[in-house]
Amino acid sequence: MCGIIGIISQNDVSERLLDGLKRLEYRGYDSAGIATLAADGEIDRRRAEGKLEKLADVLATRPLAGVIGIGHTRWATHGGITKNNAHPMANDTVAVVHNGIIENFASLKEMLQQRGAVFTSDTDTEVVMHLVSMHMQEGLTPLEAVQKTLSQVRGAFALAFLFKAQPHMLIAARRGSPLVLGITESELFIGSDAIALAPWVRTLCYLEEGDVATLTLHGDNAEVSILNEDGIAVERPLRQTNITADAISKGAFTHYMLKEIFEQPLTVSDTLQSLISVEDESFHAPLLALNKPFSKIRIIACGTSYYAGLVAKYWFEKLARVHVDVEIASEFRYRSPVFDGDTLNFFITQSGETIDTLAALTLVKQQGETCVAIVNVAESSIARASDHVIQTMAGPEIGVASTKAFTAQLVVLAALCLKFAKERNAISPHEWTNFFQSIAQIPGHISELLRNDGVYHQLAAHLCQVHHTLYLGRGANFPIALEGALKLKEISYIHAEGYPAGELKHGPIALIDSKMPVIVIAPHDEWFEKTLSNVQEVLARCAQVIVFTDAKGAAAIEAQTKTMPCYRIVILPESNMLTAPLLYTISIQLLAYYTAHMKGTDVDQPRNLAKSVTVE
């Protein structure tokens, strides 16, 4: 997912363009660049392959002056990772930065080349640059040229333009990829998200689909005018950002991911408090004021968010007695699913921009079924397209590996489960009180776990030497085994698989030998005895078994494995079906983090990954 930044000021902007790109690094990228209108009025660029340090080095040796500019972090889609393919794309008329894909770029490129355009990159973005400058040569104004170009290109994109002949103006366009404007009296900003602009502005304006915004600054007079996709002037609401500079700094932590793991007592508590009042065991505002009955639930998501949906299936079916289907968005959208009109659909997403989840939402909406977004970014595309929004209060999640957003998603789903269970008289008042009180204790239990994170350092010292691991769990903790495997593989690059413990005999047990660590999620619950048998099966084959359990579980395991003990038994606080997935997630997050840190991988921006997958 690329990152876009733009600034018009009365002071030089290149340092802040770079600073803004640094706050967009979490989106994933492999090259970067900025362009300004230099003092001589020419468009001037600095670009570099690789991390922003490379671009900073270029700027240190060849500084870039100018009070107006655009910047970009590129995650390569069309064209290899080279300086030449780094944005901004520029000629002597216009510079452009682009997030997304121009689907018909090949035919446009051919047409442009036939008209004499000379291409210097392999990117799809370059066709936008040539089209805009061609239309300007035909006599159109910059805005008209941009609008004409947008009528010719197909695909999903966010664009920002800088014009040689317009030293006080930037143009921004949104179709399928978010763009937000930052407005102060004397400066104007464009950003792919509010995080990029956080230290400079409090007032934001989110562009809508199809909007084209013109930002002009004459002296102290900052102006924004927006045309919608029909070319009609519109006003978009101004919002005050709640993102503070602290929220997007690592503080004393080595990585954003570690900071975000340690923020979870607070973010779980904030999300809980936004939904329920523990004192009177009630939901604040109507957690979900539905105006349409439903007979079953469908949950659609990707990656870690999909695993939250899998946990919810166990909860909703066991406690609320409602049928739940959980779908991987990229499969669901192409499967020609059957709709019966009375399914309640939840779309779980941290970023709110995951292209497959958004496409699945569009498909379901076309069928007239109710769509609810469980989302961490309030102004995101999926939030705006849904009938209802339940926001996770995790705050900005910068680390590519999702941690605090996942536990916040589980909190929302646990609250929904209790709501549905009560509405369906599926649990007794006693059970209701027990569950309510137990989830209220989660923040304290997470704090306790985080205070005793030394064991994860020790386990990581071992795990960072292996090449393969297996995670096992049962019931609502099977998805936590999947999440543990994903966390480990995506940040440490160690191959890891998550499996239902009961599936061992159906194949995976063939993997087991003395070199295979097996990580088992096993609270002393209704599935414990069966999982203990699985522990014994893999111990009998010399596996290095690490079990996460509680005091009762540890006693039972030690009693049953005296002759072939586990590599390590880690004791967590007691839990129940609702609280165990939240608690045991902290363990697998810490294990993955410390393992990756010991391996020296780029924990916050793992190779090949982006924070949000906004292109297919």
Ligand code: AGP
């Ligand atoms: C999680 O650690 C991964 N970064 C990834 O699986 C992520 O959960 C997935 O891409 C979905 O993202 P979303 O929640 O923003 O939709």
